[in-house]
Amino acid sequence: MAVRVLLGFSIPEEDLGHLFEVYQQFVENVFSLPVDLPFSGYRRGIQARQILQKGLEKAIREKLQCTQGKDYSDALDILIESSKEHGKEMTMQELKDGTLELIFAAYATTASASTSLIMQLLKHPAVLEKLREELRAQGLLHGGGCPCEGTLRLDTLSSLRYLDCVIKEVMRLFTPVSGGYRTVLQTFELDGFQIPKGWSVMYSIRDTHDTAPVFKDVNVFDPDRFSQARSEDKDGRFHYLPFGGGVRTCLGKHLAKLFLKVLAVELASTSRFELATRTFPRITLVPVLHPVDGLSVKFFGLDSNQNEILPETEAMLSATV
Incomplete structure (x- = not known):
């Protein structure tokens, strides 16, 4: 999706599959110690980047x-035209470099959030059932649970509050990304400490969410905290910032949220799914939040009566980021 929608590339499936394997190697080693030795993670990352x-x-x-003659613009088009407007064509x-950064930002973070979404729906069946009830109430499911064709529109998705x-x-x-960096443009003081101009400072998204006073029971998965009745995020604009903030907020945040919503609707309406392993996987935070060995899930298609399609055949999907 990142390659075709954001960048407008037309890469053959075979070549795309090979590049994806190389990209996985790049991501796995992007934060390796900068020691350039044969067979080191750093060397593998550099080689993957070159390919x-x-x-x-x-x-x-x-x-x-x-x-x-194109009648639309993708992210790479905008990047190229923007540089021309400022009198400097990009080399x-x-x-x-910009393209690789866009792919990393679009793929790794969305895959991380998608995996977290599936994991939480597995852990909280009551949340999944409440989501199905909302879909049914909005006419997005037939009585038995089968999705109504042709009804999933942008305005419909926007109306699904839960x-x-x-x-x-x-x-x-x-949050897929733990934080972000900013360059200090003017010397300032914070809690008695002077931060000089030119320094790089890091803000932590994860710590902000964990310590924000507006959220009750911060370690509990509770979607209703964002309901109109509670709106725990309404007080203080800097307590909830999964996509960063300011003029450099994530450019793809609306696309990412749309993708996650469509995924949730598809999961809730077309399948029953269960964990394919005995326990949930261990989570690591680098380079983005993800299960160490991936998340293995069994999916079973549902018909209009919410019966499994070909129940004797278990379709197993291993979602790995």
């Missing part, structure tokens, strides 16, 4: 030759 950039350069050159290296609460709570407890 990725070679493939991206080919895709970028093809895109630059085929952009005439190929800058385009490759679904919005579920996504917000997933992003509060399981």
